[in-house]
Amino acid sequence: xxxxxKTFYENDSAEExxxxxxxxxxxxVVSYYDDNGQxxxxxxxxxxxxxxxxxxxxxxxxxxxxxxxxxKNCLEGSWWEAGCSGMWQIDMDDEE
Numbered sequence: 001x002x003x004x005x006k007t008f009y010e011n012d013s014a015e016e017x018x019x020x021x022x023x024x025x026x027x028x029v030v031s032y033y034d035d036n037g038q039x040x041x042x043x044x045x046x047x048x049x050x051x052x053x054x055x056x057x058x059x060x061x062x063x064x065x066x067x068x069x070x071x072k073n074c075l076e077g078s079w080w081e082a083g084c085s086g087m088w089q090i091d092m093d094d095e096e
Contacts, residue, residue, distance in 0.1 A: 001093055005032070007079075009086040021075070021092055028052045028065065030090070056081070063088065 005019045019032040026048070031041040042063055044054030054063040061081035065088065068074035075090040 003090050003092040005091075006089040007086060008088075009084060019090065021090060028054065030054065030063075030065070034059075052077075065090070 001021055003019055003021045004016060006014060006016050008014045017032065019030055022029045026046045027043070028046065029041065029043050031039060034040050038058075040056060040059055040061070042054040042056045042061065044052045044063070044065075046052045050066060052065045054065065055061065056063075059081050061079060063077055063079035063081075065075045065077035068076050073092045075092070076088065078087050079085065
């Protein structure tokens with residue numbers, strides 16, 4: 001499903017873009033294109049903790065995502081990638 005994502009960086013900048021989110025059982029895949037048009041794919045699992053732990057081999061990235069307690073269609077979490085870190089807020093459609 002296509003979702004809007006707000007990406008917050010450690011230097012206080014932010015940007016809005018889109019990503020694809022697929023959630024099946026306890027697995028999640030979040031994918032998007034980087035500034036050079038290359039695909040970036042994070043994959044992870046939720047081991048009944050309420051938190052997904054994701055990794056991306058191509059950018060040596062890692063991330064966490066949680067469902068917002070206020071909105072089941074909103075995922076929030078942190079990311080670390082290529083020496084940078086920040087937070088994500090992913091707003092999904094009602095279709096899952």
